[in-house]
Amino acid sequence: MQQGERPPSRVRRQQASSLLDWLVRWQGATPTSLKVERRFAGEGLGWCLVATADIEPEEVILSVPLTAAITSEGVDEGRWSTHMAAELLRRQAAAAAAAAAEAGGVAAAMSAAPWLDALPAHVDLPWLYWSDAELAELQDEDTLAEAQHMRGVLETACEELAGSFSRQQVAWTLSLVHSRSFAQAGRHVWVPGIDMANHTLAPNATIRCLQSPGSCQGAAALDEVCPPDTAAAAAAEPSRFELVAGEQGIAAGQEVTISYGSWPSDVFLLFFGFVPADNPHDSAVLFYDLFDLQTFKARLAAPADDWEPDWPAVEAAVQQLEAQLGPGEQYIRMVATANGLDSRLLQAAQALLAVGRGSPDGRTPLSVPQFVALRCRQLLAAYPTSIADDEALLRQLESGGSAAAAAAAAAAAASAAGGDEQLRAEQLQTAVRYRLGKKRVLQATLAAMGDV
């Protein structure tokens, strides 16, 4: 499959499958009488977990032994997702073989088939399924670079699994691994059943891992303090992953949701394939590193538009700045968020401006808010489209679900961007929502700086 090639239909419209029954009956999940069921929430969200009875505050909703999960335990971090993708594909092959060998038998019933049947046919991760033209609509160099890096993960996984699995299978599995795993205690964990919980900003449930004594470093010591039978039983009890109701409990009929983390929209887009609406944790990178910071300051004092940095001078100034700031912090990707400025940015800008030659006229010292405001203005002006353009395009793309209007808007956007490649309306909509979030952070930062 090539980048941008259309994947299979977006969401598998399976029946509310027997996934939860299978977890309880064959995988040791508890409680045996569950108060949740899987329901289809719509094309955007896919499936979700819904409470079928009132759930008490802090009640365990679903507890799954890690023996049912796929993890990256003991695997080099560089290939965690390839390892987990290969494991899912292996379970898929085993389920198919068990079904063919003994329809209705125990091996078939125990196989991962109910879990596999419950998985979406497609999760639209940009680095797996978007074309270059669609990625360019994000208008963010940093995220484009990350998407290119992630494309390398696909290539490496395809090479490693070639011969056994097709490119399309590998892409599908990677999209699932990345969008359904939790990073926990230095490993990645993908837990069937709990992977059905969607994200909200105000979740009503959380997840936790109950570590079994057998998986602890001190497990061997148990033999010395317990009778051997007790120690063996403790060691045999697997660790468990649990979905637990929050402090308010959950009323019957409510969706059970968790937080995937307080991430900027980049993480949601690249790893989960969606951009949360009004994400308060979104951020905009103001400076990539101290070179970027120093070059911006030098440019402010430069008279001509065709000014080029004097690199040896910039390098010397950066070294001086590094010496001033001292070791211990990495001054990279310094961001603005809705909650204010990155403390590293404040520190670095204060140190930089302390020498007092940062102003446009080269004489008057700039304040940090003035400096940051000038940067926000510069970044906003550098985008190929304005906030007003994006808002208008988004309205068009969202207009009453009209596919024709959305397609026309996508075609117009492509030609405005100077490209002849067809953009898909859904991907363009996600990209516009993403870039609008970044621009709004910059605009809010500008306002917070006093719009100087």
Ligand SMILES: C[S@@+](CC[C@H](N)C(=O)[O-])C[C@H]1O[C@@H](n2cnc3c(N)ncnc32)[C@H](O)[C@@H]1O
């Ligand atoms: C862990 S799975 C959750 C179950 C999933 N909805 C399903 O159909 O199987 C994560 C995926 O659900 C979808 N999702 C979860 N929360 C979402 C949200 N707030 N908005 C849009 N999509 C969401 C995204 O496709 C994401 O990659």
